[in-house]
Amino acid sequence: MSTIFQHLILNVDDDEGSRYAKTKIFERAGYRVLEAATGADTLRLVQEQQPHLVLLDIGLPDISGIEICRLIKKNPATEHMMVLQVSASCVRPHERAMGLDGGADVYLSEPVEAEELIGAAKALLRLYDREQESRVLLKELTERERFIKSLVDAAPSTVYLYDLREQRNLYTNARSGATLGYAADELQFVGRETLQSWIHPDDRPLVMGQLAQLPDQADGQVLEFECRVQHRSKEWRWFLCRNVVFSRDAAGQPWQILGTALDITDRKERDAVLRRGKELQSLLLEISRVILEMPVDRAAWTRAIYEKVAPHLDLDLCLNFLVDQKTKGLQLLVGLGVPDALAWKAERLDPAQAFCGSVLERGTSVVADAEVIATDPRGQFVREIGGKAYACHPLKANSGEILGTLSFGTSRRERFTEEEIGFFQTLCHLVALAWERHSVSSALGESEMRLKAIVESALDGIITINDQGTIHSVNPAVGRLFGYPSDALLGRHIAMLMPSSYSTEESGQRSNESVVKGLNREMLGVRKDQSSFPVELAISENHLDDAVTYTLLLRDITERKKVQEQARQWTTELEQRVSERTEELLQSRTRLRALASELTLIEQRERQRLATELHDYLAQLLVFGRMKLSQARRGNLGPATTLVKELDDMLDEALTYTRSLVAQLSPPVLREFGLVVAIKWLAEQMRRHEMTVTVQCEADLAPVREDQAVLIFQSARELLINVSKHARTPRASISVWIENGMLHLCVGDEGVGFDQASTTNIAAPMFGLFSIRERMEALGGRMVIESAPGCGTKITLVVPYAMALVETDSHRTEQEWPASGSSEASVVPATTALAASPMSESVHSSRTRVLLVDDHAMLRQGVRTVLEGYPDIEVVGEANNGEQALLLAQSLQPKICIMDINMPGMDGIEATRRLKIEQPETLVIGLSVHNDWQIEEAMRNAGAVSFLPKDAAIEQLHETIQIALRSTARTA
Numbered sequence: 001m002s003t004i005f006q007h008l009i010l011n012v013d014d015d016e017g018s019r020y021a022k023t024k025i026f027e028r029a030g031y032r033v034l035e036a037a038t039g040a041d042t043l044r045l046v047q048e049q050q051p052h053l054v055l056l057d058i059g060l061p062d063i064s065g066i067e068i069c070r071l072i073k074k075n076p077a078t079e080h081m082m083v084l085q086v087s088a089s090c091v092r093p094h095e096r097a098m099g100l101d102g103g104a105d106v107y108l109s110e111p112v113e114a115e116e117l118i119g120a121a122k123a124l125l126r127l128y129d130r131e132q133e134s135r136v137l138l139k140e141l142t143e144r145e146r147f148i149k150s151l152v153d154a155a156p157s158t159v160y161l162y163d164l165r166e167q168r169n170l171y172t173n174a175r176s177g178a179t180l181g182y183a184a185d186e187l188q189f190v191g192r193e194t195l196q197s198w199i200h201p202d203d204r205p206l207v208m209g210q211l212a213q214l215p216d217q218a219d220g221q222v223l224e225f226e227c228r229v230q231h232r233s234k235e236w237r238w239f240l241c242r243n244v245v246f247s248r249d250a251a252g253q254p255w256q257i258l259g260t261a262l263d264i265t266d267r268k269e270r271d272a273v274l275r276r277g278k279e280l281q282s283l284l285l286e287i288s289r290v291i292l293e294m295p296v297d298r299a300a301w302t303r304a305i306y307e308k309v310a311p312h313l314d315l316d317l318c319l320n321f322l323v324d325q326k327t328k329g330l331q332l333l334v335g336l337g338v339p340d341a342l343a344w345k346a347e348r349l350d351p352a353q354a355f356c357g358s359v360l361e362r363g364t365s366v367v368a369d370a371e372v373i374a375t376d377p378r379g380q381f382v383r384e385i386g387g388k389a390y391a392c393h394p395l396k397a398n399s400g401e402i403l404g405t406l407s408f409g410t411s412r413r414e415r416f417t418e419e420e421i422g423f424f425q426t427l428c429h430l431v432a433l434a435w436e437r438h439s440v441s442s443a444l445g446e447s448e449m450r451l452k453a454i455v456e457s458a459l460d461g462i463i464t465i466n467d468q469g470t471i472h473s474v475n476p477a478v479g480r481l482f483g484y485p486s487d488a489l490l491g492r493h494i495a496m497l498m499p500s501s502y503s504t505e506e507s508g509q510r511s512n513e514s515v516v517k518g519l520n521r522e523m524l525g526v527r528k529d530q531s532s533f534p535v536e537l538a539i540s541e542n543h544l545d546d547a548v549t550y551t552l553l554l555r556d557i558t559e560r561k562k563v564q565e566q567a568r569q570w571t572t573e574l575e576q577r578v579s580e581r582t583e584e585l586l587q588s589r590t591r592l593r594a595l596a597s598e599l600t601l602i603e604q605r606e607r608q609r610l611a612t613e614l615h616d617y618l619a620q621l622l623v624f625g626r627m628k629l630s631q632a633r634r635g636n637l638g639p640a641t642t643l644v645k646e647l648d649d650m651l652d653e654a655l656t657y658t659r660s661l662v663a664q665l666s667p668p669v670l671r672e673f674g675l676v677v678a679i680k681w682l683a684e685q686m687r688r689h690e691m692t693v694t695v696q697c698e699a700d701l702a703p704v705r706e707d708q709a710v711l712i713f714q715s716a717r718e719l720l721i722n723v724s725k726h727a728r729t730p731r732a733s734i735s736v737w738i739e740n741g742m743l744h745l746c747v748g749d750e751g752v753g754f755d756q757a758s759t760t761n762i763a764a765p766m767f768g769l770f771s772i773r774e775r776m777e778a779l780g781g782r783m784v785i786e787s788a789p790g791c792g793t794k795i796t797l798v799v800p801y802a803m804a805l806v807e808t809d810s811h812r813t814e815q816e817w818p819a820s821g822s823s824e825a826s827v828v829p830a831t832t833a834l835a836a837s838p839m840s841e842s843v844h845s846s847r848t849r850v851l852l853v854d855d856h857a858m859l860r861q862g863v864r865t866v867l868e869g870y871p872d873i874e875v876v877g878e879a880n881n882g883e884q885a886l887l888l889a890q891s892l893q894p895k896i897c898i899m900d901i902n903m904p905g906m907d908g909i910e911a912t913r914r915l916k917i918e919q920p921e922t923l924v925i926g927l928s929v930h931n932d933w934q935i936e937e938a939m940r941n942a943g944a945v946s947f948l949p950k951d952a953a954i955e956q957l958h959e960t961i962q963i964a965l966r967s968t969a970r971t972a
Contacts, residue, residue, distance in 0.1 A: 007125050007128075008031070008032045008033075008034065008049065008050075008051040008053075009026050009034070009053045009054075010033075010034045010035075010042065010045055010046065010049070010051040010053070010055065011026065011033050011034065011035050011055045012035075012036045012041075012042045012054065013037070013055075013057040014037050014038065014057065014059065014060050014061050015057075016037070018057075019037065022117070023035060025117060026055075026118070026121070029121075031121075034049055038060060038061060038062050039060045039062045039063025039064070039065075040062060040063070042054070042060075043068065043071060043072075047078070050078075051081060052081065052082065052125060052128050053081070053082045053083075053084060053124055053125055054069075054081055054083045054084070055084050055086065055121070056068060056069060056083055056084065056085050057085075058085060058086075058087040058089070058090050059087065065087070066085075066099055066102040066104075067102070069085060069099070069102045069103045069104050070102045070103055072103065074103075080128070080131065080132070080135075081128075082105050082124040082125065082127065082128045083103060083104045084104070084106045084120055084121060084124055085104040085108070086109075086112065086117075087107075087109065087110060088111065091110075096109070105124055106124060157261055157262040158172065158175050158176045158179045158239075158260065158263075159171075159172070159173040159175070159258075159259075159260050160172045160176075160258075160259055160261070161257070161258055161259075162256065162257045162259065164254055164255060164257065165249075165255060167191055168189055168190065168191045168192070169188060169189065169190045169191075170256070171184075171188065172184045172187040179239075179261065179263045180198075180229065180231060180232060181232025181233055182232055197230075199227055199228070199229060199230075200227065200229070200230070200236055203227035203228050206225060206227060207225065207227050207241075210225045210243075211223075211243075214243070214245060214254045215253060215254060217244075217245060219244075219245055219248075222242050222243070222244055223242070223244070224240070224241065224242045225241055226238060226239070226240050226264070237263055238263070238265045239262060239263055239264065240262045241261050242259060242260050243257050243259035244257070244258055244259070245257065246258035273419060277419060279312065280312070280419065280420075283308060283309065283312055283423075284423070284426060284430065286308060287304075287305055287308055287309070287427065288430060290304050290308065291304075291305075291431075291434050298333060298435060299333055301434065302320040302333065302336075303336065305427070305431070306318040306334075309408070309427070313408070313416075313420055313423075315408050315409065315410050316337045316410055316411055316412070317337035317338070317407070317408065317409030317410065317411075318334065318335075318336040318337060318406075318408055318409075319332070319334070319335055319338075319346065319356070319392075319405075319406075319407040319409075320332075320333045320335075320405070320406050320407075321333060321356055321405045322403070322404045323403055329351060330349070330356060330360060330404075332346055332347045332349070335347075337385070337409070338385055339385060342381075345384070349381060353377065353378060353380065354378055354381055355368060355376075355378050355390065355392045356392050356407060357378070358378060359393065359394050359402075359405050360402060363394055363396070363400075363402060364394070365391065365392065365393045365394065365421075365425060366390075366391070366392045367391045367416065367421055368382070368390045368391075369388075369389055369414055369416075370389065370414035371414075373387060373388065373389075373390060386411040387411055388409075388410065388412070388413060388414050389409060389410050389413050389414055389416050390408075391407065391409070391416055391420075391421055392405055392406070392407040393405065393406055393407070393424055393425055394428070395432040395435060396429075396432050398436065403432060403435050403436070404435070406427075406428050408424060455475050456475060456476060458475055458477055459477055459555075460555045461474070461475065461477045461553070461555070462474070462475045462477070462478070462552070462554075463489075463494070463551070464542075464549055464550065464551050465549065465552065467550070469493050470491060470492070470493060470494075471490055471491065471492055471493070471494055472490070472549065473490070474486050474489050478554070481527075481554065481556055482497055482525065482526075482527050483527045484528050494552070496526075497525055497526060498524070498525065499524050499526055499532060520537070520538050521537055521538075522534060522535070522536055522537070522557065523535060525554065533556060534557050534558055534561050535555060535557060536554070536555045536557045537552060537554055538553040539551070539552055618658055621858070622654055622658060623862075623929060623950040623951050623953075651951075652951065658929075667682075668935065669681040669934045670709065670710070670713055672901075672902075672909070672935070672938070674703045674709065675701075675704045675709040675712060675713060675736070676697045676736060677934050678709070679695055679697065679716060679745075680697075681934055682713070682716060682717055682720065683695045683734060684933075686720055690724075690730060691720070691723070691724050691730055691731070691732060692730060692732075693720065693731075693732045693733065693734060694731075694732075694733045694734070695733075697735070697736040698736065698737050698738060701736065701738065704743065704801070708743075708779060711775050711779065712743070712797060712799065715745075715772045715775060715797055716745055716747060718772060719747040720734075720747060722768060722769075723747070723749045723751065726751075726752075727753075727792075727793060728752050729750055729792075731749065733746075733747070733748045733749070734747055734748075738801055742799065742800060742801055743798070743799050743800070743801040744796055744797070744798050745797045746796040746797075747795050748792065748793065748794040749792055749793055749794075750792040751792055751793065752790060753789050753790055753791045753792050753793050754787050754789065754793065755788070755789060756785055756787055756788075769785070769795070776797055776798070776799060779800065781799030781800060782798050783795065783797055783798075784796040784798065847871070847872055847874040848872055848895050848896055849876045849892065849893070849894040849895045850873055850874065850875050850894055850895070850896045850898060850961070851875075851876060851877045851885065851888055851889060851892060851896070851897045851898070852875060852878045852879070853878075853880075853881075853882070853885040853897060853898065853903075853908065854878075854880065854898075854900040854903070854927070855880045855881055855900065855902075855903040855904060856880075856900075857880070860878050860880075863927075863953060863957070864878070866953070867958065870958050873958065873961070876892045876894055877892045880903070882903055882905060882906025882908060882910060883905055883911075885899065885911050885915065886906075886911060886915060886918070889915055889918070889919055890918070890919070893922075895921075895922065895923060895965070896922070896923050896925065896964070897912075897915060897923070897925070898927060898957070899912055899925065899926050899927065899944065901926055901927070901928040901939065902929070908926060908927075908939070909938050909939055909942045912924045912926070912939060912942040912944050913943060915943070916942070916943030923945050923964045923965070923968060924939075924942075924943060924944040924945065925947070925948065925957070925961065926939035926940075926944045926946070926947040926948070927947075927948055927949075927950050927953055928947070928949065928950065929949070929951075930949075935947075945964045946960050946963070948960060
């Protein structure tokens with residue numbers, strides 16, 4: 001009864017009464033019952049409730065019961081449910097057959113008795129329970145099969161099942177792909193002939209004999225053997241095979257074999273390597289014994305070694321070369337296996353054309369197989385004697401010195417194994433040790449003889465004593481120093497050679513175990529006649545076996561003491577003289593440095609004077625000349641046109657050269673705008689040297705004192721020129737900053753750099769750096785050089801920061817300007833009349849009033865002549881400096897002011913700035929011989945509307961005035 005209550009029945013009938021009756025029947029029988037009246041409800045409840053049995057009426061209003069049954073059995077999630085179909089209308093045989101074909105498990109015709117309905121339901125539910133049990137069992141079996149398959153596939157061995165009747169393989173696990181190179185499905189139907197072809201021919205009798213024993217094997221008894229099987233790659237691999245009888249036929253004969261095959265190739269190879277290693281190790285021990293027992297003969301050692309090694313390693317060639325200590329070449333010691341016809345070649349072998357030469361040059365082994373020997377030019381001799389595998393190793397001493405080479409070869413194999421190569425290297429190390437031991441022994445005997453000769457012939461006395469002070473040995477020099485025969489000192493105490501005070505001290509030191517060793521010290525020695533003399537004593541301690549001895553080295557220093565005393569006197573006198581000369585040199589250097597600094601400033605002042613002269617006179621004359629030529633070219637010159645053009649070009653070239661010369665002598669930007677702007681101008685000038693210079697300056701850097709600025713600027717220019725000449729780089733950088741009251745200027749590049757040690761030689765090309773260093777030190781500063789070959793250069797100039805004093809003469813306040821009518825203002829008479837007469841101003845109001853400002857009358861005259869040629873221009877006045885320009889501008893009220901930049905007193909930039917403050921309606925056009933952008937930018941910042949070079953004023957001035965007027969009109 002416990003299982004009845006687990007069953008759930010779905011009662012489907014569209015007739016409510018019939019459905020109610022059936023539900024009651026099943027509930028009285030102890031089942032749980034669900035109800036549905038339509039096909040849709042039936043399909044929904046089947047999915048949601050999973051009933052065990054569906055009691056299904058055929059005649060439903062929406063879906064036929066046969067179709068519902070087909071849908072239930074078609075769905076994998078519900079196909080396991082039992083369906084009991086009932087119908088009162090479809091009772092004919094073909095209709096019943098149709099219901100069963102639709103998937104019904106039982107088909108009943110109504111009316112049906114309750115007992116029959118319950119009986120059919122119980123039968124179906126019993127069948128349902130058995131099917132569920134079968135499903136669970138099938139699932140367990142499937143999981144178990146999967147587990148076993150996973151276990152077998154994970155096994156390190158190949159697992160197979162072979163059918164003896166069909167003579168083919170039935171199963172192979174996945175491991176076969178790794179061990180044999182074949183996939184499991186490729187091995188599934190492999191037959192006997194194929195399997196036998198895979199077994200090594202030498203192992204087939206063993207395998208067949210083992211398999212023949214299977215009928216006699218008991219169930220579970222393992223038959224084990226080893227054999228070689230061919231991998232898919234044609235490689236022979238060793239396998240350990242274990243087989244048992246898996247099944248027998250009715251007669252008890254083996255039917256199927258279950259076996260495993262474990263790949264033991266690596267294990268076999270390791271075993272072979274171990275056996276080979278033990279064999280080679282025993283061979284090394286035997287060779288060591290032979291070398292130790294044989295007399296010292298290097299050639300005999302090599303022959304004995306070859307006789308021992310050749311049978312084990314299948315060798316037929318051995319070459320042993322010595323290094324000739326004079327020529328550092330190779331000399332043949334032993335050549336075994338070389339044909340007589342080629343023996344001369346071995347003796348005259350060129351190291352540069354042989355493997356042994358490479359070993360001598362590099363100090364490392366050379367191992368060549370058949371392919372290398374056949375293709376490498378160094379293998380020519382080995383090829384000629386028939387070698388196929390060759391190994392040459394250096395014979396190195398512990399110091400790393402190469403004593404010779406030892407080579408082995410064979411014509412029976414194409415290469416040596418790694419174990420054999422390692423054996424050769426160990427063997428050669430053993431031979432090198434034996435050679436070195438022989439050399440050391442010979443050298444030791446020679447050393448003893450030389451040492452004895454040195455001791456006997458030494459001029460210094462050598463004494464050995466024990467820890468009690470007893471003399472063991474003395475050399476002949478001791479007898480000469482102290483006047484005793486050498487034999488008379490043996491066995492005596494060392495105190496006999498010292499004054500009593502020294503001997504007492506030595507005794508005390510021995511008792512306190514504090515004998516001074518190793519350091520030279522001076523003492524007195526006592527001769528046989530009791531006279532004393534100064535000696536220098538050095539004591540060393542020696543440990544021989546368990547005994548302690550001391551070696552005393554004594555030297556007579558009587559003459560040295562006399563020389564030292566004389567030298568001491570001379571040293572005192574020399575130190576006094578050196579001190580006096582040093583003080584004089586320091587004073588002289590200080591005066592020379594001050595003189596050099598003054599000369600540098602004088603040079604810079606002279607440069608500035610020359611630049612001023614060139615600017616104020618030559619440049620102005622050239623500009624004036626171009627102006628006159630421009631006026632002449634306006635007329636019809638006829639045949640003289642070409643001549644005037646050539647003359648104008650010459651004047652232009654001369655003006656350009658003059659500007660360049662002025663900039664080189666004393667850059668105007670340095671005088672007008674200070675160090676920072678001059679540095680930026682210098683960076684642009686370096687483009688002529690195909691260099692790009694980046695500049696970084698502190699924005700709030702105050703003006704630097706003129707003398708300091710000139711020296712720093714000149715030094716920076718020299719450093720940049722050095723970069724362009726020597727650094728081999730098109731880029732450089734300049735940085736200027738203030739730190740701790742010091743002005744820093746750094747010039748850096750990423751070029752080739754230089755060795756700073758070379759800067760100490762003032763005769764070298766680095767004399768410029770020396771000169772700059774001297775300038776900096778004269779200013780109380782320093783020069784720091786950071787450079788190394790290949791790492792670029794960075795040179796930093798550090799000087800005390802000295803700010804420039806404010807020049808009030810050229811920057812006076814508004815209250816300080818002279819009043820109108822001052823004697824400082826000068827106006828041409830005609831202009832003065834115009835300015836004084838309001839009527840004149842109204843009459844000429846249609847013309848543009850222009851004020852000319854230039855400190856050169858000749859330039860003013862030239863510009864005036866040009867402008868007066870235009871009917872719309874009226875020149876109302878002229879001024880020769882900034883102060884006069886401000887005075888005339890107040891009285892004449894010009895529309896345009898043509899302003900020169902460089903003028904005495906107040907320059908054009910400051911005059912423009914003040915004029916734009918007092919009379920903002922006046923338009924200023926700047927003129928200058930120099931056309932540097934810094935000057936133009938400063939002029940525009942002061943308020944000028946335009947800027948022109950003076951040589952361009954003739955052709956462009958009138959047009960520039962018109963443009964300025966039009967621009968002002970549009971703005972208004």
